[in-house]
Amino acid sequence: MKKITQEKFVHEFKKRLAEKYALDVKDAAPSELYQTLVSVVKSGYSDIWRNTWKDYVKNDEKQVYYFSIEFLPGRLLKSNLLNMGWYDIVEKGLKEMGLSLDKISEAEVDMALGNGGLGRLASCFMDSLASDGLPGNGNGIRYKYGLFKQKFVDGYQIELPNEWLTDGNNWAVARESKAVDVLMGGQVHLIDNGKYLEPIYEGADVIKAVPYDTGIVGYRNDHVNTMRLWDAQIPATEEVKYPTIEDRRRVEDLTSVLYPDDSNYEGRILRLKQEYFFTSAGIQSIVRHYKKYKKPLTKISDYVAIHINDTHPAMCVAEFMRILLDEKHLDWEVAWEQTVKTMSYTNHTIMAEALEKWPLEMLEKVQPRILQIIQEIDRRYALELAGKRDQDFIDRTRIIKDGMVKMAHLAIIGSHSVNGVAKLHTELLEDDVLHDFYELYPERFNNKTNGIAVRRWLQVANPELSKVIDQTIGTKWRFDTKKLKELEKYADDKKVLKKIGQAKRSNKVKLADFIKQETGIVVSPDAIFDIQIKRLHAYKRQLLNLLGIVKLYLDLKDDPKQKMIPRVFIFGAKAAPSYHYAKSIIKCINEVANLINNDPTIKDKLKVVFLENYGVSLAEKIIPAADVSEQISTATKEASGTSNMKLMLNGALTVATLDGANIEIKDHVGDDNIFIFGLTKDDVLQYEKDHSYHSADYYNNDPVLQRVLNAFVDGTIPNIEVEGHEIFDSLLRVNDEFFVLRDFEAYIHTKEKVAQTYADQLAWQKKCLINIANAGYFSADDTVAKYAAEIWDIKADQPTEGT
Ligand code: 26Q
Numbered sequence: 001m002k003k004i005t006q007e008k009f010v011h012e013f014k015k016r017l018a019e020k021y022a023l024d025v026k027d028a029a030p031s032e033l034y035q036t037l038v039s040v041v042k043s044g045y046s047d048i049w050r051n052t053w054k055d056y057v058k059n060d061e062k063q064v065y066y067f068s069i070e071f072l073p074g075r076l077l078k079s080n081l082l083n084m085g086w087y088d089i090v091e092k093g094l095k096e097m098g099l100s101l102d103k104i105s106e107a108e109v110d111m112a113l114g115n116g117g118l119g120r121l122a123s124c125f126m127d128s129l130a131s132d133g134l135p136g137n138g139n140g141i142r143y144k145y146g147l148f149k150q151k152f153v154d155g156y157q158i159e160l161p162n163e164w165l166t167d168g169n170n171w172a173v174a175r176e177s178k179a180v181d182v183l184m185g186g187q188v189h190l191i192d193n194g195k196y197l198e199p200i201y202e203g204a205d206v207i208k209a210v211p212y213d214t215g216i217v218g219y220r221n222d223h224v225n226t227m228r229l230w231d232a233q234i235p236a237t238e239e240v241k242y243p244t245i246e247d248r249r250r251v252e253d254l255t256s257v258l259y260p261d262d263s264n265y266e267g268r269i270l271r272l273k274q275e276y277f278f279t280s281a282g283i284q285s286i287v288r289h290y291k292k293y294k295k296p297l298t299k300i301s302d303y304v305a306i307h308i309n310d311t312h313p314a315m316c317v318a319e320f321m322r323i324l325l326d327e328k329h330l331d332w333e334v335a336w337e338q339t340v341k342t343m344s345y346t347n348h349t350i351m352a353e354a355l356e357k358w359p360l361e362m363l364e365k366v367q368p369r370i371l372q373i374i375q376e377i378d379r380r381y382a383l384e385l386a387g388k389r390d391q392d393f394i395d396r397t398r399i400i401k402d403g404m405v406k407m408a409h410l411a412i413i414g415s416h417s418v419n420g421v422a423k424l425h426t427e428l429l430e431d432d433v434l435h436d437f438y439e440l441y442p443e444r445f446n447n448k449t450n451g452i453a454v455r456r457w458l459q460v461a462n463p464e465l466s467k468v469i470d471q472t473i474g475t476k477w478r479f480d481t482k483k484l485k486e487l488e489k490y491a492d493d494k495k496v497l498k499k500i501g502q503a504k505r506s507n508k509v510k511l512a513d514f515i516k517q518e519t520g521i522v523v524s525p526d527a528i529f530d531i532q533i534k535r536l537h538a539y540k541r542q543l544l545n546l547l548g549i550v551k552l553y554l555d556l557k558d559d560p561k562q563k564m565i566p567r568v569f570i571f572g573a574k575a576a577p578s579y580h581y582a583k584s585i586i587k588c589i590n591e592v593a594n595l596i597n598n599d600p601t602i603k604d605k606l607k608v609v610f611l612e613n614y615g616v617s618l619a620e621k622i623i624p625a626a627d628v629s630e631q632i633s634t635a636t637k638e639a640s641g642t643s644n645m646k647l648m649l650n651g652a653l654t655v656a657t658l659d660g661a662n663i664e665i666k667d668h669v670g671d672d673n674i675f676i677f678g679l680t681k682d683d684v685l686q687y688e689k690d691h692s693y694h695s696a697d698y699y700n701n702d703p704v705l706q707r708v709l710n711a712f713v714d715g716t717i718p719n720i721e722v723e724g725h726e727i728f729d730s731l732l733r734v735n736d737e738f739f740v741l742r743d744f745e746a747y748i749h750t751k752e753k754v755a756q757t758y759a760d761q762l763a764w765q766k767k768c769l770i771n772i773a774n775a776g777y778f779s780a781d782d783t784v785a786k787y788a789a790e791i792w793d794i795k796a797d798q799p800t801e802g803t
Contacts, residue, residue: 001084002044009093025097034107038170049215049224056135057292063135064305064792067313070119071140074616075108078460083217109164110617112146115262116535124453128784130218130225133797138227139282142212143258150574150613155590159577172212179210180284188368196329208235209281230281261576263354283319301341305792308345311356311407317414318373344417344791350433356407397436417791419448422640422661450640451783454481457646462624464503481776488773497765511625523607527566532630536573536582539637544740550708560601568607572614584723591719626652634738635659635684649775651768668774673767677750678743695736
């Protein structure tokens with residue numbers, strides 16, 4: 001990294017501000033200061049960035065390419081400064097000029113090119129690949145509009161476009177010289193030219209894919225990787241083919257919007273086109289770059305690993321085959337061997353409605369040659385199993401069935417590795433959802449429990465707590481998060497516990513100020529801050545949380561003098577625009593919030609805050625201030641979860657079902673330091689098998705539950721005539737698919753235990769400390785190191801001295 005001193009930084013910053021905007025520091029707007037700072041920061045790592053990728057080729061290093069249709073990096077400024085080792089110097093330098101890093105940082109618009117967990121995981125992995133010194137690249141789409149901006153109007157979610165590029169994004173560099181052509185649509189015929197079968201395309205659209213590269217700075221290791229996002233443009237030679245605005249739109253729209261549905265598959269042709277577009281562009285650029293290695297294509301899997309993040313880039317398998325066959329003229333068998341050795345696939349869900357299946361006709365429309373290749377892979381797969389497995393097995397597992405292409409089957413058959421994202425999730429894949437494939441290819445299956453970028457989620461987001469940790473165990477944890485474990489030695493040290501409590505309190509004061517400023521709601525930092533932040537989905541059961549809140553409210557109305565520790569319930573959640581039920585839950589939460597926050601008998605004993613537009617930057621404000629982390633999905637439904645890890649790392653205690661990575665959190669902190677409740681995996685699977693669950697029984701037999709549910713339909717909660725009935729019906733008439741009523745009593749009981757525990761602050765802080773100390777096990781640095789060793793077979797740089 002370029003060396004810097006405070007003096008040099010101040011000089012450089014002023015010089016660039018004057019050059020770029022002809023302004024003095026005191027006259028510049030925050031966005032001008034921000035852009036200037038970006039240019040200083042970029043100049044600090046640009047030499048290393050160039051060296052990093054050149055060294056890969058020079059040293060014949062194997063590289064991984066992480067293909068993901070979503071990346072959710074959030075803001076890059078502070079995280080880059082931290083990783084470069086420049087944070088303190090720049091913060092002080094800015095202060096010397098009368099400026100604040102915090103304020104300038106707020107001028108950065110979040111890069112929100114993802115929906116939630118899967119996209120954020122991809123970005124945590126990018127940070128960790130670089131920080132582990134690994135040769136790793138991202139490959140994705142540069143959407144013109146990020147995930148919609150959420151507003152509430154009368155309690156309803158409204159979606160506004162997220163035009164994140166209006167100010168330009170100066171972290172990325174457009175590389176016209178590395179553009180590739182992607183062919184889509186038209187027809188294809190194979191002709192035998194005497195040497196091989198040559199595909200002849202007719203009437204295909206040629207789309208120019210232009211890469212925008214962003215440097216991903218490793219943590220103090222002089223290593224900068226690349227995240228490459230593709231934009232779709234009309235090639236200069238093809239301008240005449242697109243004479244009208246609508247024609248041009250057809251191309252430009254390809255990379256215009258991110259699909260806002262998560263955990264719910266929708267078979268839209270534009271989505272399929274996006275999938276092929278970034279897959280083809282990425283694979284073409286990899287094969288082109290491989291030439292620099294001067295090695296034969298029959299060895300490409302020794303130098304290239306390609307990772308398929310969920311099935312969205314599953315066409316990687318067919319596109320790689322297409323290039324090896326049609327352009328490089330390898331034999332099928334040789335090409336197939338290289339493909340399987342190169343590809344690996346992560347599954348992120350077991351929910352049937354989220355599994356991608358595309359009609360053959362759609363694939364044919366998007367890329368007829370790719371369909372041909374998939375059909376041939378499928379034919380050979382069935383042929384190979386014929387006689388070895390019964391017909392039923394073959395029909396169940398083949399790629400094409402009933403006119404549909406199953407993308408998960410393509411990814412599994414075309415990869416040497418298939419992994420789940422938490423122990424329980426992998427177990428469910430092996431025993432249940434993908435059991436046939438597990439039987440067929442047991443060696444391909446493995447678990448890689450998710451992890452998080454501890455640098456962003458603790459060092460950047462929570463400087464107060466970071467300082468306390470430094471003072472207690474030194475700073476080594478900043479390089480190796482497992483060292484956080486040393487905190488456990490101080491579990492009974494009252495001084496340390498008090499300091500942890502003070503850091504939390506000061507973060508809660510900050511969040512309370514923010515809430516006041518954003519919503520006008522006044523909350524007390526002495527209340528329990530109880531947090532649920534994640535996409536809004538029925539299986540995540542925000543509704544269970546809401547029923548618990550309504551119960552507390554009704555109890556307080558019965559007995560307003562009741563002594564209780566004040567509670568503040570904070571929600572952050574976006575619903576997919578087409579997900580009607582999720583939007584109804586948002587409306588109900590907002591109306592319950594209105595009712596409670598404006599009821600004078602409640603005073604400040606209970607407050608409900610639903611913050612708008614949840615995303616990475618808002619998460620960085622909320623998480624450090626959390627006391628309680630709600631991880632209450634129906635067991636088996638949440639593949640892993642990652643907000644559970646972020647909250648634990650920041651000293652929140654988890655209220656959890658035995659689902660996803662919650663189980664591993666429990667295993668690390670022990671039963672005394674987490675609040676577990678509810679149905680287990682086996683209970684849920686049993687109910688789903690024997691259909692013995694009748695939600696109405698729980699309503700009929702529990703007067704408390706009756707009263708809470710009636711509040712949704714009898715006017716107690718105002719302004720939800722429609723939504724209240726919808727929710728009531730979903731729980732009672734449609735038999736409560738996610739067992740909300742079944743888990744209600746256990747949940748209430750557990751929340752009572754939480755409040756009792758909180759009353760003894762020292763005991764509470766001890767549990768917080770144990771959670772922080774054990775969160776190091778969920779570092780994405782370790783997760784990625786396992787992918788590198790066990791799946792990708794890539795090696796790290798020799799570590800350099802921290803700067
Ligand atoms: C698919 C087809 C068409 C349109 C949209 C989609 C689509 C988009 C996004 C399907 C799924 C997603 C996102 C899924 C996701 O975020 N899954 C989460 O992944 C996390 C990281 O592994 C886990 O921690 C969560 O448990 C899982 O829900």
